[in-house]
Amino acid sequence: MALINYASREINAKIVYYGPGLGGKTTNIKYIYTKLNPAIKGKLISLATELDRTLFFDFLPVDLGTIRGFKTRFHLYTVPGQVFYNASRKLILKGVDGIIFVADSQIERFDENIESLENMQDNLKAYNLSLDKIPLVIQYNKRDLPNITSVEELQKVLNPQNKYQYFEGVATQGIGVFETLKEVCRHVLKALA
Amino acid sequence: MPEGISLFEEDFWAINDELNRLLQGTNARTILLIDKAGQLITSSGDTTSLDTSSFATLSAADFAATSQLASLIGEKEFSTLFHQGEKENLYVCLIADRVILAVIFDQRTTLGLVRVKTKNTAAELEKIFSDIFSKLEKETGPREISSDFTKAAEEELDKLFGL
Numbered sequence: 001m002a003l004i005n006y007a008s009r010e011i012n013a014k015i016v017y018y019g020p021g022l023g024g025k026t027t028n029i030k031y032i033y034t035k036l037n038p039a040i041k042g043k044l045i046s047l048a049t050e051l052d053r054t055l056f057f058d059f060l061p062v063d064l065g066t067i068r069g070f071k072t073r074f075h076l077y078t079v080p081g082q083v084f085y086n087a088s089r090k091l092i093l094k095g096v097d098g099i100i101f102v103a104d105s106q107i108e109r110f111d112e113n114i115e116s117l118e119n120m121q122d123n124l125k126a127y128n129l130s131l132d133k134i135p136l137v138i139q140y141n142k143r144d145l146p147n148i149t150s151v152e153e154l155q156k157v158l159n160p161q162n163k164y165q166y167f168e169g170v171a172t173q174g175i176g177v178f179e180t181l182k183e184v185c186r187h188v189l190k191a192l193a
Numbered sequence: 194m195p196e197g198i199s200l201f202e203e204d205f206w207a208i209n210d211e212l213n214r215l216l217q218g219t220n221a222r223t224i225l226l227i228d229k230a231g232q233l234i235t236s237s238g239d240t241t242s243l244d245t246s247s248f249a250t251l252s253a254a255d256f257a258a259t260s261q262l263a264s265l266i267g268e269k270e271f272s273t274l275f276h277q278g279e280k281e282n283l284y285v286c287l288i289a290d291r292v293i294l295a296v297i298f299d300q301r302t303t304l305g306l307v308r309v310k311t312k313n314t315a316a317e318l319e320k321i322f323s324d325i326f327s328k329l330e331k332e333t334g335p336r337e338i339s340s341d342f343t344k345a346a347e348e349e350l351d352k353l354f355g356l
Binding site: 001002003004005006007008012014040042043045047056057059061062064065067068070072075087088091092094095096178181182185186189190192193 | 197198199200201202204205206228229230231232233234235244246247250251253254257258261339340341342343345346347349350352353354355
């Protein structure tokens with residue numbers, strides 16, 4: 001959960017990109033890194049395998065600026081998507097303030113999205129957290145590919161009650177990337193007040 | 194126990210005093226206090242050449258991964274970690290189950306001294322943090338984060354992301 005330091009007037013919040021392997025979580029964070037003004041971003045850290053699969057996490061700190069006297073900063077993390085890295089995934093969720101679920105729209109990845117969302121809920125439970133307490137925003141990624149499931153179908157299984165805001169994305173081109181991030185940041189800041 | 198940490202003036206300065214005392218007592222280069230989620234709480238000593246955000250995140254990840262290793266061999270936790278380098282070393286310990294104290298030191302001091310002095314500081318910090326956590330549970334202390342803050346934050350988000 002957010003760290004609020006009234007003495008140094010700082011607020012740090014943690015946002016986690018979750019979702020199935022190769023779904024575009026790292027692509028989101030890398031796009032953000034390339035587009036943000038160097039003055040407000042920190043170093044991008046990637047703990048990845050030689051084949052560029054996230055092994056532990058990616059990390060990018062982003063300064064929002066000073067709001068009502070508080071220096072506000074978001075820490076963006078991605079989790080490793082591959083099923084067998086669950087121990088790492090769970091660790092990254094510790095202290096999370098907001099989650100972006102990056103779903104892979106490709107037809108053949110349909111079930112993996114469902115598994116990943118269920119896995120996320122199980123992992124949150126381990127910290128006594130749930131999506132009732134933690135803001136979630138969904139990004140349906142890879143909308144530019146030919147073999148994709150319709151958003152309606154994806155919504156039916158991942159967001160049946162339409163409880164969570166969602167965006168369509170093409171993370172490789174930056175489409176939907178900042179929209180998704182902004183929405184989750186908004187929810188996180190609202191929850192602080 | 195509440196998940197988030199809110200630090201108020203008095204506690205913050207008490208923590209910094211402890212860290213400064215430890216820094217002087219050990220002749221360490223830098224001391225950082227980090228929450229388990231990877232956020233830097235405060236630091237003491239030389240941080241000019243150190244990317245403290247990255248350091249905090251990786252220390253917390255290191256500690257979290259090591260805790261899992263501990264549980265795999267039937268230990269509850271490894272309460273301290275030590276990384277030895279050619280010139281710089283890192284000694285890390287857990288405080289009040291929630292906060293990580295990282296001491297970076299070189300040949301100007303010794304591991305033995307760092308270990309002994311850190312143990313004393315850890316005990317003092319443990320008291321301060323227990324106090325902070327019980328305050329947070331009672332939700333006392335000033336609350337300056339208002340709905341006014343949310344409005345200003347939204348404006349900043351618009352500016353930052355330009356959407």
